[in-house]
Amino acid sequence: MMEERRLGIVVSGSLARGVEVRLDGAVSVEDIAVGRYVTIEGEKRRFFGMITDVTLDAIDQRLMTTPPDVSDPFIAEVLSGTSTFGRLHILPSLTIGGDALSLLEGPQQVKTVPTHFSVVHEASEQDVERVFGQVEEKQFYIGTPLDMETRVRLNPGELVKRSNGIFGKSGTGKTFLARLILIGILQEEAAVNLVFDMHSEYGWEGTSEEGRKVKALKQLFPSKVAVFTLDEEGARRRKVSTDFVVEIGYDEIEPEDIAMLRETLGLTDAAVQATYRLARRFGERKWLESFLAMESREEMNELAQSLQEHEATMAALHRRLDSLRRLRFLVPQARDNAIQRILEYLDRGMNVVLEFGRYTDIVAYMLVANLLTRRIHAQYRERMERAMGEDIASPRPLVITIEEAHKFLSHELAGQTIFGTIAREMRKYNVTLLVIDQRPSGIDEEVMSQIGTKITCLLDNERDIDSVLTGVSGKSELKAVLAKLDTKQQTLIFGHAVPMPVVVRTREYGSPQSYKELGFREALELKKQAEEDKDLWG
Amino acid sequence: MSSKIGEVIEASTGEFTAQCYELHRPPPFGSLVKTREGEVEIYGVVSRAETTSIEQGRRPIARGREEKEEEDIYRASPQLEKLLRTDFTALVVGHREGRGGRESEKGGGSGETEKGEKLHHYLPPRPARIHSFVYLCDREEAVQFSQSLDFLSILVGAGVQADELIAASLRHVAAEQPDPQDFLIRSGKELAVLLGGETNRLNTILRRIKW
Numbered sequence: 001m002m003e004e005r006r007l008g009i010v011v012s013g014s015l016a017r018g019v020e021v022r023l024d025g026a027v028s029v030e031d032i033a034v035g036r037y038v039t040i041e042g043e044k045r046r047f048f049g050m051i052t053d054v055t056l057d058a059i060d061q062r063l064m065t066t067p068p069d070v071s072d073p074f075i076a077e078v079l080s081g082t083s084t085f086g087r088l089h090i091l092p093s094l095t096i097g098g099d100a101l102s103l104l105e106g107p108q109q110v111k112t113v114p115t116h117f118s119v120v121h122e123a124s125e126q127d128v129e130r131v132f133g134q135v136e137e138k139q140f141y142i143g144t145p146l147d148m149e150t151r152v153r154l155n156p157g158e159l160v161k162r163s164n165g166i167f168g169k170s171g172t173g174k175t176f177l178a179r180l181i182l183i184g185i186l187q188e189e190a191a192v193n194l195v196f197d198m199h200s201e202y203g204w205e206g207t208s209e210e211g212r213k214v215k216a217l218k219q220l221f222p223s224k225v226a227v228f229t230l231d232e233e234g235a236r237r238r239k240v241s242t243d244f245v246v247e248i249g250y251d252e253i254e255p256e257d258i259a260m261l262r263e264t265l266g267l268t269d270a271a272v273q274a275t276y277r278l279a280r281r282f283g284e285r286k287w288l289e290s291f292l293a294m295e296s297r298e299e300m301n302e303l304a305q306s307l308q309e310h311e312a313t314m315a316a317l318h319r320r321l322d323s324l325r326r327l328r329f330l331v332p333q334a335r336d337n338a339i340q341r342i343l344e345y346l347d348r349g350m351n352v353v354l355e356f357g358r359y360t361d362i363v364a365y366m367l368v369a370n371l372l373t374r375r376i377h378a379q380y381r382e383r384m385e386r387a388m389g390e391d392i393a394s395p396r397p398l399v400i401t402i403e404e405a406h407k408f409l410s411h412e413l414a415g416q417t418i419f420g421t422i423a424r425e426m427r428k429y430n431v432t433l434l435v436i437d438q439r440p441s442g443i444d445e446e447v448m449s450q451i452g453t454k455i456t457c458l459l460d461n462e463r464d465i466d467s468v469l470t471g472v473s474g475k476s477e478l479k480a481v482l483a484k485l486d487t488k489q490q491t492l493i494f495g496h497a498v499p500m501p502v503v504v505r506t507r508e509y510g511s512p513q514s515y516k517e518l519g520f521r522e523a524l525e526l527k528k529q530a531e532e533d534k535d536l537w538g
Numbered sequence: 539m540s541s542k543i544g545e546v547i548e549a550s551t552g553e554f555t556a557q558c559y560e561l562h563r564p565p566p567f568g569s570l571v572k573t574r575e576g577e578v579e580i581y582g583v584v585s586r587a588e589t590t591s592i593e594q595g596r597r598p599i600a601r602g603r604e605e606k607e608e609e610d611i612y613r614a615s616p617q618l619e620k621l622l623r624t625d626f627t628a629l630v631v632g633h634r635e636g637r638g639g640r641e642s643e644k645g646g647g648s649g650e651t652e653k654g655e656k657l658h659h660y661l662p663p664r665p666a667r668i669h670s671f672v673y674l675c676d677r678e679e680a681v682q683f684s685q686s687l688d689f690l691s692i693l694v695g696a697g698v699q700a701d702e703l704i705a706a707s708l709r710h711v712a713a714e715q716p717d718p719q720d721f722l723i724r725s726g727k728e729l730a731v732l733l734g735g736e737t738n739r740l741n742t743i744l745r746r747i748k749w
Contacts, residue, residue: 025727060735068741074719075744078726083737 004122007032008088010040010114018052018091018477019113021120025081029054035146035481035492035503037123038090042114045095048107048123048131050501052477053089090120091474093500096130107131107499125150131499138519140184142493143504152504154181154453156190158497160397162452163423163433165405167440167468171209172457172487175201176509178401178436181455182217183518186224186351191397191432193351194342194376196369198360198403203227203353204240214510217353220520226350228342230329230368231357244341246354249334250292251285252371258321260370260417264363264407270310271317277307289332292321327364339375346376346398362407369402374418376400377431384429397430405435406442414444423447441467452496458485474501540673546573547625549665554582555627556672561619562589564626568706570675570683571628573666578635580662581675581683582628583707585696589624598622628672629696629703631689633662659688677714684711684721687728694732701739704729705746712747722747 007027013019032054040047070076094107128150135141141151168174185191195202205216218225226243229235235242255275282290294300304314345352387394414420422433441463459465469475482492494501508514544556558564564587565571572581591598602611635656693704708725712718733740
């Protein structure tokens, strides 16, 4: 094994706070970056950790008050590393190698700290490989650690066992990251995806920050992805080939769906209660249509009286619900059952991306995402229960991707919406979430604590950082790392699917080469392959 | 080839004093010298030199009022050379085991790896013998001795003129090194560690050994 650069020796520390390392004179603090990996050669085992802070220190406080003549390069060189030196703060996360047992069992969580004066080296590529697992040809990887070439594997199979979150303020590459992860799940067939694609970026094509067009799922994997749309006209204008146009009938909207929109529509509690009464009066499938059909004031007043509701409440409710009519995908009677169609595709192992087209407002998004998810989840639940009882195959694991997650999973709503339920019940019914959000502090704490793997780009709001890091060991250290991420292509990943927190330079996405690496093959190439196959089989 | 320059006239574990064979020609302050006690070669750093009258209590008197040149005084009174003496003291900084007795035939240091030889940078078991010859170490030997900088810790505690002595000896040894700059930086770093919080002392020395 190649010997890596020696950085220094351990001088103090604790398991809870991490260890302090005195930097060797030959190593400049300026060559060090937080987020990098190191190994510590303990007496009995090797520790693997991450640099979380860099400090300047001096042997004597007087040096700070009366600095030596450092304009003289000789004096400056003598003093650096001796009288003045750098200190690193390292958070050991795992023990690797050392004895036969640990070699067999692989990396283990640390339960102690290395002895005094253990030597610290930069981690070698092999060490990183040992920790994150070797990436085989065709296996999915998310990127490389800082300043290293080793690929960091993010096992989609492990990932989909829990709900996951992608966080980061806008413009930090959440969408790119989400696309990569969706591709990973798709490629290794760990689960099928249902993506509620608010800005139409995942289905056919998206745009990069610089305005360049990038291929999205359907272009890369046409045989595995179906694009559904709410906005047929828009899709046609954008020349996107869609597989299905989703329409939602008034009869499919239940009072629960309206309750979800309480805040966005500005409904009062009384108004929400009234919807339930309306449903009882007109029937679950008829209430909205019947209610919206009322036009005269007298009719409304009559209804209010018979339901023992306040007239003003009813009028306000009517006005607000009437605003839903502008959503053109809402029709009195849908031509086709979208939920059934989605389930059919999912059952065939096809990934479904539902594009919202021009309906990018949050009302439409929440209404549709919630409505569809609730029905699909109910179906999954039924099938899972049947599968358990009757010993038949359980449905394929499903990952539902939602954006603007804090709107669905806010403290007030998390208890009511289906997404809160899914996040909490984990994979009991084979359904998990991939939430994408720029305001993680808006997400309910309980839901946040159930998120298995957190993939976060740069966050700079204190509350957002706190909420993402809740319950993680070494929180304050990771905070420093998180706040220092680059705005582009850098991500901190921690949680269920990775053995330890890792800062990753996300793999490239958007160039022809990157598509190829992800398994995309040009039409020409496919044709050639087909011809070769024909030759082979005659 | 190390040159013979004097003879031990007083010796203790930590230092030895030698009389120079040539008047007014002591080895330079801070230079590396060696003497011997049986099988053991003892290394010292010249820490003091003085020229006095051979008889304690009889001080020399000024003689040059009528002379034009200083040298004329000695020419006019050749007995002066016999009445004066130059002594120097060396601080013992290390020793080499298992070589004694061969110096005259073999010359300078020929490597620690030579069979049975060991260079130590700490005090020898016994002081030098009176009348042992004292040699000025040659380049090769100085380089070899200074491969380890452990001798600096002895110099650091040398008393009043310790800092001057350290600076002088490092200047000497450095001049013999293939890469003096690198050697001085290494020594400087060693001193920074040895002197710990005494940054003023460190600064003083560093300013004196600047290359």
